Amino acid sequence: MSEQPDTTEFDAAELDAAALDAADELAACRKNFLLDDGTVYLDGNSLGALPRSVPARLADVVEREWGSLLIRSWSESGWWDAPERTGDRIAPLVGAAEGQVVVGDSTSVNVFKAVVAAVRIAREETAAGRPARTEILVDAATFPTDGYVAASAARMTGAAVRAVPAAEMAAAAGPTTAAALVNHVDYRTGELHDLAAATAGVHRAGGRIVWDVCHSAGALPVELDASGADFAVGCTYKYLNGGPGAPAFLYVRRELQPRFDSPLPGWTSHRDPFAMASGYEPAEGAARGRVGTPDILSMLALEEALGVWDGVGMEAVRRKSLALTDFFMARVRAHVPEGRLTSLTPEAHERRGSQVSLLCEGELEAEAERVMAALHERGVVGDFRRPGVLRFGFTPLYTSFADAERAAAALGDAVRAVESER
Numbered sequence: 001m002s003e004q005p006d007t008t009e010f011d012a013a014e015l016d017a018a019a020l021d022a023a024d025e026l027a028a029c030r031k032n033f034l035l036d037d038g039t040v041y042l043d044g045n046s047l048g049a050l051p052r053s054v055p056a057r058l059a060d061v062v063e064r065e066w067g068s069l070l071i072r073s074w075s076e077s078g079w080w081d082a083p084e085r086t087g088d089r090i091a092p093l094v095g096a097a098e099g100q101v102v103v104g105d106s107t108s109v110n111v112f113k114a115v116v117a118a119v120r121i122a123r124e125e126t127a128a129g130r131p132a133r134t135e136i137l138v139d140a141a142t143f144p145t146d147g148y149v150a151a152s153a154a155r156m157t158g159a160a161v162r163a164v165p166a167a168e169m170a171a172a173a174g175p176t177t178a179a180a181l182v183n184h185v186d187y188r189t190g191e192l193h194d195l196a197a198a199t200a201g202v203h204r205a206g207g208r209i210v211w212d213v214c215h216s217a218g219a220l221p222v223e224l225d226a227s228g229a230d231f232a233v234g235c236t237y238k239y240l241n242g243g244p245g246a247p248a249f250l251y252v253r254r255e256l257q258p259r260f261d262s263p264l265p266g267w268t269s270h271r272d273p274f275a276m277a278s279g280y281e282p283a284e285g286a287a288r289g290r291v292g293t294p295d296i297l298s299m300l301a302l303e304e305a306l307g308v309w310d311g312v313g314m315e316a317v318r319r320k321s322l323a324l325t326d327f328f329m330a331r332v333r334a335h336v337p338e339g340r341l342t343s344l345t346p347e348a349h350e351r352r353g354s355q356v357s358l359l360c361e362g363e364l365e366a367e368a369e370r371v372m373a374a375l376h377e378r379g380v381v382g383d384f385r386r387p388g389v390l391r392f393g394f395t396p397l398y399t400s401f402a403d404a405e406r407a408a409a410a411l412g413d414a415v416r417a418v419e420s421e422r
């Protein structure tokens with residue numbers, strides 16, 4: 001990185017990964033994961049590591065619950081209630097009281113349910129004689145799936161999408177705003193947005209807000225109840241370590257549940273599914289967010305994976321995440337030749353998620369993918385996003401300061417190796 005920050009908590013002369021690891025209050029959590037000690041894994045913001053207890057639990061689900069009990073497992077093994085039960089395990093991690101989170105479907109599908117439902121509620125609340133609520137505000141830097149889904153939801157509801165920078169969402173919302181869809185942490189830059197402020201601003205304008213917390217759930221405190229958020233959606237395969245393709249979650253604020261009119265009303269969200277009634281009558285509570293048959297193998301792997309959070313406080317996770325990212329940024333400055341990388345991730349703690357994104361500058365921009373490949377060859381796994389961004393995710397439950405030191409040193413080495421090949 002070319003510029004010295006003014007807020008770093010680390011004195012570059014006194015950096016000592018071993019001392020920081022020795023003082024790490026979450027150090028004992030690492031043993032709960034199956035990790036290859038030869039690799040530094042900094043891609044938990046895309047796919048989290050495997051919790052140690054998951055393989056045996058999945059084997060039991062497959063062999064006993066499916067293999068022997070078969071159909072009886074829907075009741076005897078608790079399969080039917082797994083979406084709400086697993087939702088209640090996630091709830092405290094995202095600042096939600098129980099009964100408001102349901103697990104199922106992908107994040108993309110849950111964005112659709114939430115955005116359409118938000119538009120329907122906002123319109124229902126608009127008094128006669130007031131302007132029609134004809135716009136959906138979407139975070140201008142959104143993860144693509146959210147933008148695609150919002151555009152389709154807009155066509156279906158006769159609304160128009162307006163792209164607005166996440167930081168300006170509160171000010172941009174007005175009398176014609178039906179809903180706003182915002183990413184809590186930007187997937188590309190790692191910037192953290194103010195959940196409470198944007199929520200309050202959209203509410204002042206009479207709209208409803210949907211938060212995508214894919215890059216914050218399990219990475220930092222997410223105050224859904226306290227901030228008054230209406231809806232939230234999130235992945236479970238990143239910082240929640242649910243495994244590839246693990247089902248997503250949907251939060252619907254308790255007060256809104258009776259008015260949550262899902263655009264995907266499947267039979268498992270019916271008040272009495274086995275009545276097999278021809279007319280739809282929605283279930284009460286979080287179950288109203290369900291659609292069809294839950295993805296049991298992935299859901300139960302996720303449920304088991306959530307055990308790694310037992311006894312872990314999100315404040316401790318945040319402290320370590322900020323310390324790790326501060327430390328990594330400082331060590332990159334020490335190891336990488338000047339002028340090659342610029343951080344896209346804010347230095348200010350209140351604006352930083354749990355990743356560091358580094359933009360390759362000058363001639364190195366076109367070589368960024370090769371820099372990441374050279375890092376992989378050196379046993380450090382991060383990821384690359386076009387055109388020239390190197391992303392490093394820091395997962396406080398299993399990333400150590402020694403990992404961050406090794407990654408920064410390997411990054412300096414990789415940059416020099418790529419430059420020497422010109």
Ligand SMILES: Cc1ncc(COP(=O)(O)O)c(C=O)c1O
Nearest residue numbers: 106107108109143145187212214
């Ligand atoms: C912010 C964000 N939203 C949505 C998604 C997409 O979720 P899914 O592919 O599970 O639907 C991702 C990641 O893939 C993401 O990072």
Ligand SMILES: Nc1c(O)cccc1C(=O)C[C@H](N)C(=O)O
Nearest residue numbers: 045046047143187188214238245
């Ligand atoms: N969901 C993914 C996948 O199925 C394959 C590869 C990557 C992903 C990701 O999660 C990407 C991630 N959301 C991102 O922030 O770029």
